Amino acid sequence: MSGFRHTLIGRLARDPLAVMAIVIIAALVVMAVFADLIAPYDYTAMHMTDRFAPPSAEFWLGTDNLGRDTFSRLLQGGRIALTVGLTAVVISGLIGLVLGMIAGFGPRWLDNALLFFFDTLRAYPTIILALALAALMPRGLTTVIVVVVITSFAEYGRVVRTQTLSLKHSEFILAERAMGASFGRIVFHHILPNVLGPFFILAAMNLPVVITIEAGMSFLGVGVPPGTPSWGSTLKDGFDHIRQTPWLILSGGLPLILVTLGFTFLGEALRDQLDPRLRSGR
Amino acid sequence: MIQYTLQRVALALGIVFVAISALYGVMIALPGDPTSVLLGPRATPEMRALFREQMGLDDPLVVQILNFWGRVLSGDLGTDFFRNRSVATAVMNALPHTVALVFGAIFWSATLGILLGAFSADRRNSLLDRVTGVISVAFIAAPSFVVALYSLLLFAVTLRWFPSIGAGEPGDLLSRIQHLVLPSLAIGLAWVGYVARIVRASMLEAMGESYIRTARAFGLPRRRVVYNYALRVAILPAVQVLGVGIGGMLSSAVFAEIVFSRPGIGTLIYTSVSDRNYPVVMGAMLVAIGFFVTCALIADLINAALDPRHRKTQ
Amino acid sequence: MMDTQTDTLAVRDLSVSFDTRAGALQALRKVSIKVPAGEIVGVVGESGCGKSTLIGALLSLLSENARVVGGEVLLDGEDVLRATPRRLQAMRGREMSVVFQDPMTSLNPVLSVGRQMRDIQYRERISDAEKSRRAAAMLGRVGLPDPEAKLHAYPHELSGGMRQRVAIAMAALMEPKLLIADEPTTALDATLEVQIIELLKEIQREIGCAILFISHHLGVIAELCDRMVVMYAGEAVEEGPVEEVFQRPAHPYTAKLIECDPGRLHERVEALPAIPGSLPDLTDPPAGCIFRDRCHMATEICAREAPPRVAVTPGRWSACHHAKAVSA
Numbered sequence: 001m002s003g004f005r006h007t008l009i010g011r012l013a014r015d016p017l018a019v020m021a022i023v024i025i026a027a028l029v030v031m032a033v034f035a036d037l038i039a040p041y042d043y044t045a046m047h048m049t050d051r052f053a054p055p056s057a058e059f060w061l062g063t064d065n066l067g068r069d070t071f072s073r074l075l076q077g078g079r080i081a082l083t084v085g086l087t088a089v090v091i092s093g094l095i096g097l098v099l100g101m102i103a104g105f106g107p108r109w110l111d112n113a114l115l116f117f118f119d120t121l122r123a124y125p126t127i128i129l130a131l132a133l134a135a136l137m138p139r140g141l142t143t144v145i146v147v148v149v150i151t152s153f154a155e156y157g158r159v160v161r162t163q164t165l166s167l168k169h170s171e172f173i174l175a176e177r178a179m180g181a182s183f184g185r186i187v188f189h190h191i192l193p194n195v196l197g198p199f200f201i202l203a204a205m206n207l208p209v210v211i212t213i214e215a216g217m218s219f220l221g222v223g224v225p226p227g228t229p230s231w232g233s234t235l236k237d238g239f240d241h242i243r244q245t246p247w248l249i250l251s252g253g254l255p256l257i258l259v260t261l262g263f264t265f266l267g268e269a270l271r272d273q274l275d276p277r278l279r280s281g282r
Numbered sequence: 283m284i285q286y287t288l289q290r291v292a293l294a295l296g297i298v299f300v301a302i303s304a305l306y307g308v309m310i311a312l313p314g315d316p317t318s319v320l321l322g323p324r325a326t327p328e329m330r331a332l333f334r335e336q337m338g339l340d341d342p343l344v345v346q347i348l349n350f351w352g353r354v355l356s357g358d359l360g361t362d363f364f365r366n367r368s369v370a371t372a373v374m375n376a377l378p379h380t381v382a383l384v385f386g387a388i389f390w391s392a393t394l395g396i397l398l399g400a401f402s403a404d405r406r407n408s409l410l411d412r413v414t415g416v417i418s419v420a421f422i423a424a425p426s427f428v429v430a431l432y433s434l435l436l437f438a439v440t441l442r443w444f445p446s447i448g449a450g451e452p453g454d455l456l457s458r459i460q461h462l463v464l465p466s467l468a469i470g471l472a473w474v475g476y477v478a479r480i481v482r483a484s485m486l487e488a489m490g491e492s493y494i495r496t497a498r499a500f501g502l503p504r505r506r507v508v509y510n511y512a513l514r515v516a517i518l519p520a521v522q523v524l525g526v527g528i529g530g531m532l533s534s535a536v537f538a539e540i541v542f543s544r545p546g547i548g549t550l551i552y553t554s555v556s557d558r559n560y561p562v563v564m565g566a567m568l569v570a571i572g573f574f575v576t577c578a579l580i581a582d583l584i585n586a587a588l589d590p591r592h593r594k595t596q
Numbered sequence: 597m598m599d600t601q602t603d604t605l606a607v608r609d610l611s612v613s614f615d616t617r618a619g620a621l622q623a624l625r626k627v628s629i630k631v632p633a634g635e636i637v638g639v640v641g642e643s644g645c646g647k648s649t650l651i652g653a654l655l656s657l658l659s660e661n662a663r664v665v666g667g668e669v670l671l672d673g674e675d676v677l678r679a680t681p682r683r684l685q686a687m688r689g690r691e692m693s694v695v696f697q698d699p700m701t702s703l704n705p706v707l708s709v710g711r712q713m714r715d716i717q718y719r720e721r722i723s724d725a726e727k728s729r730r731a732a733a734m735l736g737r738v739g740l741p742d743p744e745a746k747l748h749a750y751p752h753e754l755s756g757g758m759r760q761r762v763a764i765a766m767a768a769l770m771e772p773k774l775l776i777a778d779e780p781t782t783a784l785d786a787t788l789e790v791q792i793i794e795l796l797k798e799i800q801r802e803i804g805c806a807i808l809f810i811s812h813h814l815g816v817i818a819e820l821c822d823r824m825v826v827m828y829a830g831e832a833v834e835e836g837p838v839e840e841v842f843q844r845p846a847h848p849y850t851a852k853l854i855e856c857d858p859g860r861l862h863e864r865v866e867a868l869p870a871i872p873g874s875l876p877d878l879t880d881p882p883a884g885c886i887f888r889d890r891c892h893m894a895t896e897i898c899a900r901e902a903p904p905r906v907a908v909t910p911g912r913w914s915a916c917h918h919a920k921a922v923s924a
């Protein structure tokens with residue numbers, strides 16, 4: 001067991017912030033995965049006599065304008081958030097990884113071209129682009145994912161490129177090359193493992209951003225189809241009926257804040273462990 | 283510095299050109315009748331024919347994009363067929379509201395963020411520092427549109443300290459500012475956290491630098507060294523981050539404008555998207571992207587001007 | 597022994613420790629150094645022997661984890677370690693000033709030379725124009741061509757030699773009683789080193805200050821200083837007039853150093869000559885003589901008792917049980 005203390009998990013386990021982050025994330029994941037089992041009600045069931053109910057023993061987080069149980073809907077919303085979040089992060093991460101390594105390894109002109117490409121994508125304000133594209137594409141989760149991928153893979157690409165570039169000229173890689181190591185070996189044995197650290201930090205930090213974008217798009221009505229219980233839709237319902245009940249907004253915003261908090265803490269703890277140079281100095 | 287400025291300006295222009303061209307290209311190249319895309323479903327067949335003719339829609343894509351730029355450069359952003367006004371007018375009427383909002387947010391994040399960051403770096407590991415650390419993360423973690431909704435609920439609906447709707451009476455500065463407080467704070471709050479952390483970290487770094495010790499060794503008072511020398515250096519990365527962050531703030535502004543029912547680019551795009559009013563969407567996008575890239579450019583140049591090392595290394 | 601009144605700087609039994617994870621690191625142990633008025637005293641010692649810590653203590657600018665365990669630092673008879681923060685601030689820059697090792701990092705990169713030189717005159721009740729004029733005059737005195745124009749320059753726009761001249765000008769600007777120089781020539785090449793040494797001599801003559809000069813280059817010490825102190829692992833092991841120490845070192849460590857580096861200015865040394873063995877662990881210094889592990893003359897008493905200061909000739913001592921034998 002003495003080795004455990006020095007593994008990444010072991011070190012994270014001793015960082016209170018990381019523990020908190022993992023607890024929050026684990027709770028959210030469990031709730032999302034077992035939403036159907038945990039939910040006290042069917043998330044579509046309308047209790048017309050109990051519209052705008054405040055939190056009570058019967059409805060833990062109250063009900064919405066159609067008398068649907070908010071807690072059950074938020075559980076279901078967690079599913080949507082995680083699905084969109086993970087899918088988008090994986091896709092944009094992969095695209096970024098490949099493009100970043102190409103930029104890092106490729107000739108100077110290609111690097112410059114890709115950098116320009118990344119900069120150009122960054123010039124689109126995410127939500128505004130989401131609105132513009134949503135106008136052209138059918139409403140739905142696919143559109144949300146496409147928009148998120150377009151606006152976020154450049155970030156991964158930049159990080160991977162920087163990391164690759166700095167590794168490319170490091171002594172141990174030069175030595176490997178001098179000894180005739182194949183390109184594939186260098187990439188898979190040396191570059192990739194070293195790129196993954198910053199990459200995962202970024203992914204952890206990026207996931208809540210993606211989830212927020214999904215909620216935001218759904219709030220604006222260009223995300224999930226109507227009736228789908230995204231956290232953003234719950235907030236939208238709350239906003240539309242802000243004078244009838246504060247509870248929809250209050251409880252709809254909570255999971256978003258928790259998700260962001262959890263993943264931000266996790267990203268920071270990871271950064272502290274994986275890259276001490278970037279230590280935030282808390 | 284001149285060469286550096288020219289380089290940066292060229293890059294910024296290139297980015298705006300490519301970003302907008304790509305978007306325009308996608309819009310007209312997308313499957314479907316471009317006239318219905320650009321004019322909306324409610325356009326009459328006569329309108330469509332005229333439009334097809336006017337816009338040269340049968341020309342190759344590249345020509346169409348160049349034509350588009352030709353019109354843009356002559357100040358013609360197209361026509362808002364729904365309201366019978368020029369897109370340029372619509373956009374220019376909305377822009378000042380959004381700019382005010384974004385600069386309000388920058389005001390919050392710069393003043394609060396720099397103050398918090400500088401204080402906590404100055405009193406490292408004090409209670410204030412720890413509290414600031416937690417608050418910063420909490421601020422960063424709160425998505426801006428949730429903050430907008432919560433603050434609307436708390437300060438406008440429940441406590442009624444601030445107005446909840448609109449941008450205030452035209453010409454009445456006080457009312458304008460009152461209407462700006464909540465939405466700009468909602469956008470700026472996350473950035474308060476970012477800026478505080480960045481300023482703190484770079485200030486601590488600066489305070490470990492040899493030239494800070496030199497200043498102390500020459501008898502300059504501690505406060506002066508901390509707030510004049512170290513902070514001056516520590517603000518630079520914050521300026522950069524805020525410059526790039528304007529892109530994010532523009533996104534947040536969309537929510538803030540809708541939540542607080544304010545006019546602005548966000549509201550304009552939002553309503554135009556719902557109406558499928560594409561020329562307006564395009565014009566508003568152009569202005570939003572142009573605004574963002576310009577701000578990032580300015581932040582970059584400010585940085586170069588404040589940090590003489592910057593110019594040389596680039 | 598000279599009267600303290602004529603010593604610009606008198607360090608007596610100064611001990612400084614750093615709190616580290618491994619325990620208290622005793623960076624300075626009972627160090628005594630005197631700098632008589634108007635003289636140039638050199639401090640020599642290998643990396644890690646505590647030279648920078650000494651300077652930090654003189655200016656009361658030690659890092660946060662440092663503690664002064666004992667001793668006193670008298671500047672013109674006034675105790676620096678017990679001075680109020682206010683008084684201390686008044687002393688810094690005016691009564692004592694420093695030239696640091698690397699002018700690239702010790703000058704503020706984002707402020708012009710002029711601004712930095714005006715800033716350190718903040719206590720003077722004179723106009724900015726007058727401050728600039730004084731600054732330019734001093735830049736001229738340290739041999740910078742076109743001093744007015746240099747006021748507008750930023751450090752990165754100057755060459756290494758020029759930067760160090762600026763740093764010296766800043767240190768000399770307020771005509772301090774004591775000028776401390778922490779390896780001011782290490783970052784420069786040999787020709788520049790000679791120029792800077794000449795410049796320091798000139799400044800010393802002109803403003804009549806005392807100079808505490810820190811270096812690991814024996815040749816520089818030989819060329820510039822009147823007296824020298826040899827430090828080893830946080831202790832001063834030998835002190836005396838430069839010629840005497842070079843001719844007949846009275847401490848085995850000094851002897852070794854001089855054997856390897858006979859102190860010729862124009863021969864460039866990157867670091868002090870390597871002597872077999874390594875520095876003792878300062879968190880747990882050995883009993884007896886600190887140099888014992890590396891000393892070829894060590895005897896049984898050296899392991900048992902810390903050597904006292906043995907007076908070799910008047911004004912000259914060595915902390916070695918066998919000092920007389922070494923210098924014979």
Ligand SMILES: Nc1ncnc2c1ncn2[C@@H]1O[C@H](COP(=O)(O)OP(=O)(O)OP(=O)(O)O)[C@@H](O)[C@H]1O
Pocket residue numbers: 614615616621623641642643644645646647648649650659661878
């Ligand atoms: N802030 C600190 N915390 C802990 N130990 C320190 C600290 N500063 C210095 N030390 C230790 O104190 C000893 C003396 O360091 P100092 O910097 O004074 O040496 P030096 O003679 O100036 O060396 P150099 O020639 O390399 O500049 C060293 O062992 C060093 O590791």
Ligand code: SF4
Pocket residue numbers: 847848849885886887888889891892893894895898903915916917918919
């Ligand atoms: S006291 Fe002994 S060990 Fe120390 S220097 Fe002298 S001879 Fe060497």
Ligand SMILES: [Mg+2]
Pocket residue numbers: 647648649
């Ligand atoms: Mg040193």
